[in-house]
Amino acid sequence: MHMLRAALAAGMLATAPAWADGLAAGTYKIGFITENTGPIAFAGLSYDHGAQLAAAEISASGYMGAGTGLALVEKESASEPARAIQDMHQFIADRTVLATSCCILSGVVKSLTPIVLGAKIPLVVFGATAPGLPHPPLIYSVTILPGPKDTATAQRAADIIKPKTAAWFVAADNDAFKARMAAAQQAVEAMGVKTAGVVSVLSSDTDFTAPATQAMGLSPDMILIYTTQTPAEGIITALRSRGYDHPIVGNDVLSPQSVVQKMGKTVAGVPFPISFSAALAQTPEAKKFVGDYTARFGAAPDIYSAQGYAAVYMIAQAMKSLSGTPTRETLAAALAEVKQIDHNVYGGEIVTDGQAATQGTLIVAWQPDGTLAPWPAP
Amino acid sequence: MLADLWAAYQSSVGFAMVNVFFALSTYAVLSAGVLSFASVSYAAFGGFIGAQLVLNTGISPLLALPVSAVAGALLAYAVALLFLRLDGHWMALASLALVLMTRVVVLNAPTLTGGVNGLSLPVDLSLATLTVLLLLLMLVFHRLSGSWYGIAVRAVREDPAVAASLGMPARRLQTIAFVISGAVGGAGGMLLAAMLQFISPDTYFINIAFTMIAAVVLGGSYHWAGAVAGAFVFTALPVVMQAVLPQIQDVANGAALLAIMVFLPRGLIDPRAWRLRHAR
Amino acid sequence: MLLFVEQLVNGCALGSLYALFAVGFGLVFATLGILNAAHGTYASWAAIAALAAVQHLGAPFPLAVAAGVVAGGLLALLVDQIAFQPLRGRGGPAKEGGMLGALITSIAFWIMLDSLAGFATGQQSLNFPADSYPARMLHLGALPLPSMQLVTIAAMLLATAGIHALVRHSRFGAAMRAVGWNGAAAALGGVNPRVVIVVTAFLAGATSGLAGVLGGISTQNVSFTLGEGLMLKGFAAVVVGGYDDVRGAAIAGVALGILEVMSAQYLSTSLRDGITYALLLGFLLLRPRGLFGRAAFLRA
Incomplete structure (x- = not known):
């Protein structure tokens, strides 16, 4: 609600010349296929929360230009291909949905790929780890391949x-x-x-x-x-x-805070690579992400939250580069021009052939007190 | 506006039609008095064989469809030979076991199934084609139900002993029912593969087994039209609940299913209720 | 050799969970004629209840187990009265009408209870705090014996023996068998079928709950996936062991656990489930009444 109000207020302030240069004022929709039930809902909720936070931030800050905002339209799939296909068709039919985001399972992405390519709607994959899923200019992946x-x-x-x-x-x-x-x-x-x-x-x-x-x-x-x-x-x-x-x-599946909450000392000292950790957030973007996320959802973000967040920011960045009223076609072309995701929580995120990646490998281990520290201890 | 609505929900209609194939496959044996979940296995067999045929020869999925149906029918014949000796309760358990085994076989036969990777099947199946196929299938079931076979299997279901004394061999009729079920299930498996355009070991598993039996009983297991209605209602239910009660959609699905069964234990379409009304 | 014995103990403990689950599942199938798809959810909810008792009430281990068992039993009773009772004495041919309707209503409860369990655990897999159960490792010479495994095996033996004694050697058990054969005849013989139904449903839920609590502790997984995992294997145990004798289901459960562990250790994990289900099919075809099945069988 306050998102809408902010968008309206900004829209009223920005007078006619605003849309001559930059994105036309308005709230744009992203179709987001959630996986908040089913066998991997524990991760699905994190992706969803990360994406929600990003959309709220982008709308509140006017990231894409004065008077613009993003709204997530969510539909549940429970990680089932048949339900994801039906959700995707509903998004495609809604001409106000400009782009979509989905999928923890690579199999579901493979089911959606022909539909998305046929309908020419942009899709940003947030969680599936199989290599080779992106198909620029329509399909991208912000999953940090492990x-x-x-x-x-x-x-x-x-x-x-x-x-x-x-x-x-x-x-x-x-x-x-x-x-x-x-x-x-x-x-x-x-x-x-x-x-x-x-x-x-x-x-x-x-x-x-x-x-x-x-x-x-x-x-x-x-x-x-x-x-x-x-x-x-x-x-x-x-x-x-x-x-x-x-x-x-x-490996990186041990990175969510919930793992150490559950296992305690048992997991202490086990090294694993990490691309994002709430406990080791260093850049201002990452710190703000951790703070806002924790305030909003009552738990620290994990790697899945970070990837859901990145998916929405990647779309927003492409939108920002457009002038006037965006379409799925112009948005797809703009996404293909994104070579790095400017607003990110990793301290750098590049995009090559539609696949996002971070550089270097940070190795960490949980400590007996539940905090995260670099491994081996310096 | 109407066009948009249609575009949004056309894939749901497509899945509902495919589910009709599964429901009718289950109905085919249920109408002969046998509760079997094995339709999932016929679907898997038909689906993977049809998909391989399309991928290796490049023929149209419509041409692969009869092959899938025959594959399903053959498997069903073998299942009938082995399982029909069992008492009703055991038959149900055995067919459930077959479904569990199917997934293991699919996982361990990567040359046919792609193993854990699954198979991508980039084909285009139009809704019009699917509609024609479905109408044909319904016509077949309509003709069957009025035939000697249809009357005989109903008798077998009501009372096998009486049917046998009237010269209706229960085992033979049930074997025929299995073959019909296998052909319809195999074809349904191929159509599901074409709808999903990607199939994996998880495509044909317990979920479908319970979905199809629930659809049949929900719609009414005493007339083939019940299976058709049940499949449509059962496919629409989650879509409607998602739109109406997104927070608790699964709970709402379950509650709706429960309510229908408690208040309409013979299903939505019940020929006996019609007859009673006419008799009045 | 030591490794073999260690794995044998592991297999027995794992199989005991399958056995407990199968005993309850078989009891309902034999006595009430219901193929209950919701049986696995009792295990998940029992584990959730036991965990809640530990976390919110500080219950010690035996009380937590008791809380889980009672919760499983009550839930089963509730499901029976809402989902199955309205269908009794209604619907088509007696032999299939009741069973079919109950199968569907049990699927309805399966969907609902799984979904609610997901909400109850916040879609996470929770675990019991390390100090809330016997976690000590005992040693018999060089052989390590986790105390939870011993507790699990003992619980399975006690529960199976108790239920077997009840079914086979008590007046009440005779009534249960009578209801299993033919509800109407049982009523004529002076048995109140309603009481039998209620007690059977509770017992089945309670054994499933026991499997859930013990399994939730030893596998460190309290979530809706707990019951589903037990369901697939417990079901196999019912088929192999036969549902009209709890001893058969128990022995089959333990045997499946051992077979599973041994085939993973000495053959291959990817074939492990294949071996289990192939054995299942073999039993169905060669010995379709289970281990202790009777050859004579009346058709109801």
Whole structure:
């Protein structure tokens, strides 16, 4: 409501010449497919909240020009392809929706791709990690791809820990994680570390005592984990409670604050790469993002919130570059010109061939008191 | 305005039509007195075989459709041979087990199914084509229900012993029902693949099994039109709830389903209620 | 060898959860003739209730378990009275009409209770605080034995034995079996079917709840996914074990747990579920009444 009022007020102040140069005043709609129910709703809520905050900020600050604002039109998919397709068709039919944003699962993106390309509506993917999803000028991805950061983390860990052997956990039914593990394994083997064995789990598993026992039976000097969040938590808990006291290396799924709230000391000291962390926010943009997000939603933002936030800012930035009344076509062309996302919380975010990326790899670990610190401790 | 509304909801109508195929596949065996979830497995079999055919030969999905139907029918025949020996309750459990196995098989047969990656199927299936196919299917079910077969399976459902004494062989009729169910389910699987344009092991799983049985019973399991109505209502329900009660849409879906079953236990379309009204 | 024994214990503990779930599921299926799709949600809600008892009331472990078990039972009773009771004695042919309608209303409750459980946990997977349950690792020589695993196995044995004794060796159990065969005949024989229904629904919900609380603690996962995971495997145990004898379901549950752990350890994880379900199908075709099934079977 106050968004609308701000837009109206600004619109009244900005008199006729305003639209001669810059974006015409008005509130523009983005179709946002939410995943606030279903198996990965814990992440879905974060993406949604991040996007909501971005839209509110952009409207309040007049980021795209005086009298302009963004509104999210949300439709739920519960991560199901059929529901996402129906949502997308509804957005396409609503000519006032200029762009769309969606998807944690790569499979859902693949279902939507032909529809989006056919209807020529811009889509910014906020969470799916498979490489090769973008199709400029229509489909973009602001997901920070975790693969390269995993490999860098594994190498750094091997360099510091100097293990003779390593055991690997992998989600056998998730191709993205299989590829990430294979790349990291190859890099670490090249450093002379022997693979003691690979233990497979499935993403829907809930009991990890047996896989932990299996891994400990291999007596590795280091264990590395490439699975989604729930299995990763379960594996670490099972390993530690069975008395495994060698180093464990995780991945970016351990980064949400909720992980340390849930696991406490058990996850302390497990290194993982991170592209955004509320606890280590340094730039003014990142600090403001953390502060406003926490005030609005009562919890600190996580990497998923940051990506939902980035998706909306990427669209806003392209809108800002347009003059007069934008259309889906002009917006798509403008998105193709975005080479870096100016307003970001990572301290730098470039876009190459439609895929956003951050530079460098920050490796961190949770501390026993629930804070995050660089790893290894300086 | 009306055109926009149509554009917005045309894919929902498309999914509803595909769900009619699944619902009629389930109805085909239910009308012979067998509760089976195996239609999901026929759909998976038909869907993946049809998708591979289209991807490898470049033929139109419409030409692949009969192949999918035959594949589904063959699988259903095998299922009938193995499962029809079981008592009704066990049959239901066994078919549920088959659905669970289907996903494991799909995951572990990557050359046919693409494994965890799934298959992209960039085809265009127009709503007009789908409508024609659906009308054809409804015509078939209409003719079947008035045929000797239709009367015989109803008798088998009401009382197998009496039907047998009238010279209606229950096992044979139920086997025919399975084959029909398999053909319709296999074709439905292919149509779903064309609607989604991407299929994976999760496409054909428990959700569809429960959706299709719920659609049939909701619509009324004593007339084929019940399956059609049920599929449309069941597809529309989440769309409507999303528009009306977005915060608690899933709870509202469940509550609506519960209310319909409690107040209309024989479903929305109930031939007995019609007969009673006419008799009055 | 030590690894084998360790995994055997792991398999027994995991299987005990499947067994507990299967016992309740089978009880409802045999006595009330309902294929209850909502049975898994009782486990999720029991775990949520137990966690609430720990967090808000500071309940010690035995009381938290009791809270979960009672919550599971009451929820099952509520679902039975709202979703199943109105359908009894109505609908088409007795053999399928009741079962079909109840299947659909149970799906309705499954959808609602799962969704509400998601809201209750804030869509997160929660866990029990480390000091709220027996977390000590016991040692038998070199063999590590987590106390929660021992508690789980013991709970399964006690619950199964108790329910078996009730069903097979008490007057009430005879009434339950009578209702299972034929509700009308049971009523003629002086048994109040209503009481049998209520008690059966409660017992089934309570065993599912027990599985939920113990599973929620040992897998560190309290969310709506808890019940769904148990459901798929517990269902397999019912089919293999047979639903008209709780011992069969219990043994099958434990056997499935062991098989699952061993096939992941010595064969392959991706084939693990395939092996489970292939065995399931084999049992269905070769021994379609389950482990303890009777050959003679009256058609109702």
